[in-house]
Amino acid sequence: MIFVTGATGNVGREVLAQLTAAGVPVRGLSRTAGADLDDPASLRPALEGVRAVFLLPGYRDMRGLAAEFAAAGVERVVLLSSQAAVATDSANAVSAYMIDSETAVRESGLAWTFLRPAAFMSNTLRWLPQLRAGDVVSDAFGDVPIASIDPADIAAVAVKALLEPAHEGRAYSLSGPEALLPAERLHILGRALDRDLRFEALTDEEAWTRMSATTPIAYVQAFFSFYRGHIIDETTVHPTVENLTGRPPRTFTQWATTHAPPHSERNLRDQDARRTAAAVIIAPPGTAGVSATTSGSAHIDNPAPGRFHEALGPALITAGPAPTASHVPWRAGPPGSGWPRPGGPSAPPRARGTCAPTR
Ligand SMILES: NC(=O)c1ccc[n+]([C@@H]2O[C@H](COP(=O)([O-])OP(=O)(O)OC[C@H]3O[C@@H](n4cnc5c(N)ncnc54)[C@H](OP(=O)(O)O)[C@@H]3O)[C@@H](O)[C@H]2O)c1
Numbered sequence: 001m002i003f004v005t006g007a008t009g010n011v012g013r014e015v016l017a018q019l020t021a022a023g024v025p026v027r028g029l030s031r032t033a034g035a036d037l038d039d040p041a042s043l044r045p046a047l048e049g050v051r052a053v054f055l056l057p058g059y060r061d062m063r064g065l066a067a068e069f070a071a072a073g074v075e076r077v078v079l080l081s082s083q084a085a086v087a088t089d090s091a092n093a094v095s096a097y098m099i100d101s102e103t104a105v106r107e108s109g110l111a112w113t114f115l116r117p118a119a120f121m122s123n124t125l126r127w128l129p130q131l132r133a134g135d136v137v138s139d140a141f142g143d144v145p146i147a148s149i150d151p152a153d154i155a156a157v158a159v160k161a162l163l164e165p166a167h168e169g170r171a172y173s174l175s176g177p178e179a180l181l182p183a184e185r186l187h188i189l190g191r192a193l194d195r196d197l198r199f200e201a202l203t204d205e206e207a208w209t210r211m212s213a214t215t216p217i218a219y220v221q222a223f224f225s226f227y228r229g230h231i232i233d234e235t236t237v238h239p240t241v242e243n244l245t246g247r248p249p250r251t252f253t254q255w256a257t258t259h260a261p262p263h264s265e266r267n268l269r270d271q272d273a274r275r276t277a278a279a280v281i282i283a284p285p286g287t288a289g290v291s292a293t294t295s296g297s298a299h300i301d302n303p304a305p306g307r308f309h310e311a312l313g314p315a316l317i318t319a320g321p322a323p324t325a326s327h328v329p330w331r332a333g334p335p336g337s338g339w340p341r342p343g344g345p346s347a348p349p350r351a352r353g354t355c356a357p358t359r
Contacts, residue, residue, distance in 0.1 A: 003050040003074075003163055004028045005037060009078060010122040014155030015054050015162075024279045041065035045309060047072035052162045056080050057101035066108035076111040076168065078161045080154070081117065083116050084222075087231045093218035096224075102171075102231065113161035114171040118234035119148045121176065121255040135197050139187050140211065141227040142201025145179035151248040153241045162242050167244075175238040177249045186254050192260035205229065 002019055006012030007028025018024040027046060029035055035042045037059040053069055055077050069077060085098035105112045130137045154174055161167040180188075183199035190197035202210065204224075211220045226232040241249035 001025045001027055001049045002052045002054070003047060004054045006054075006056040006080075007104070009056070010120060010293075011154050011158070012054065012056070012149040014157050016199065017154050018152075018159045019162070022163075032247070040068045043068055044072070049072055050078040051077070054158055054162060055105070057081055058097040059101075061109070062101045062104035062227045064105050066110060071111055074110060076162065076165075076199055077105050077108070078113045078115065078158050078167075079105050080144045080158070081114045081171075083118050083232055083234055084226070085114070085116055085171075086173070086233075087226070087227065089231050092225050092231065093216075094222040094336075096233075111165070111167075111168040113167045115154060115155050115157060115161070115174060117149045117174040118176070119146050120182065121139035121148045121150050121252055122249075123148065124189065124256075125259075127189075131193075131197070135195060136198060136200055137182075138200040138202050138206075139182050140202045140204070140207030140223075142182050142199065144227045144235075145181050145184075147177070147179040147237045148185075148234075148355065149174055149176040149241070149251065150255045153245075153249045155244045157241060166351050170242050172244070173236075173238045174240050175234070175236065175249070177237060177251055179237065180252055185252055185256075189256045189260075192256035214249060221249045 002021070002024055003176045004016045004026060008030050014027070016028045028052065029037075029043070029046060035046055037043070037056065038059055038061070038264050041064075043065070047068065050069075050072060051074060053074055053076070055065070058082060059065060067079070067174055079101060081102050082098045084092070084095045085102050087095045090096050090099060100116055127137045127139070153176070157172060157174060161170075161172075172314070183201075186197050186199045208220060208224070211299075213225065226234075241247075
């Protein structure tokens with residue numbers, strides 16, 4: 001049994017879907033049944049029979065989580081980390097919690113693999129409020145090209161690492177196939193949405209003001225140190241996805257097309273079928289901490305395909321439950337990428353309901 005945390009998120013839902021498609025027994029974690037990664041003991045019932053874990057970083061007690069895994073007989077952890085862990089600047093709030101998460105897993109005695117992706121293509125969903133309001137999108141760091149990666153490709157590598165011992169003890173830098181400026185991503189998105197979209201780069205002063213309004217200052221500083229202090233390299237294209245999966249990483253055009261409006265009835269049917277197939281969570285009946293019904297399985301919303309359309313236009317997709325707060329893609333705030341989770345080891349306190357980045 002493989003345990004997937006963040007199973008409703010951009011990466012986790014892809015891991016869940018790909019493992020399910022491969023016929024691997026999988027259990028997905030959602031907080032709906034009371035389990036919380038910030039409370040390691042709450043995971044105990046969900047860990048029964050688990051041999052490998054796909055783990056998100058930055059929770060309150062990463063050492064406690066690793067200890068629970070070890071006690072439950074887990075053998076292998078695949079940690080979703082970040083290029084921020086390579087930056088090795090522990091004064092940077094994001095790097096600090098990524099490094100802390102890697103250290104906790106490394107020191108746990110469990111076999112580990114670290115995935116260190118560049119910014120996710122799904123961070124583009126952050127533009128949704130502006131796209132709803134008009135055809136102009138403004139954002140910070142307009143001069144920084146990023147080789148962003150499709151969460152589906154991160155998941156493909158994660159699946160390999162979860163299933164194959166050859167990846168133990170390896171830390172993989174992951175990127176998409178090309179480095180693009182925000183304006184270039186917006187242009188591609190405009191083509192996919194059939195809209196004439198225009199990018200406006202914020203000055204650094206404007207960016208600081210906008211980010212500070214929704215994000216703890218330590219994270220605003222972290223972003224400026226990444227993209228103005230140049231302590232992170234998210235521009236380099238890494239061959240890892242192709243080396244490990246045997247196929248090139250998905251382009252931003254592919255991502256945008258996948259998440260743009262469905263163009264035909266056939267696409268709609270395909271989406272529904274894919275969503276249903278991808279969304280099964282297998283769990284013992286009534287298992288606490290697993291979003292399962294008493295019948296032993298449940299469907300979670302899998303809003304990946306057509307998310308732009310769902311958010312921008314009429315709800316063409318009718319199957320499946322309504323999105324929950326965790327699926328609302330535009331909650332992430334600051335520019336560049338969807339950095340870090342609130343509540344991580346180094347995360348400053350954050351008022352409820354504010355927008356924090358989700359990297
Ligand atoms: N965005 C980037 O560019 C980037 C780059 C590198 C690394 N990362 C890292 O990647 C992680 C995953 O990103 P994503 O985009 O896949 O995430 P996401 O779409 O924001 O989803 C977050 C997931 O985490 C779950 N979650 C949040 N708090 C939890 C808690 N206390 N206990 C249990 N589950 C909890 C949510 O579950 P619910 O359904 O219960 O809310 C959801 O499934 C980020 O958290 C970040 O640390 C991001």
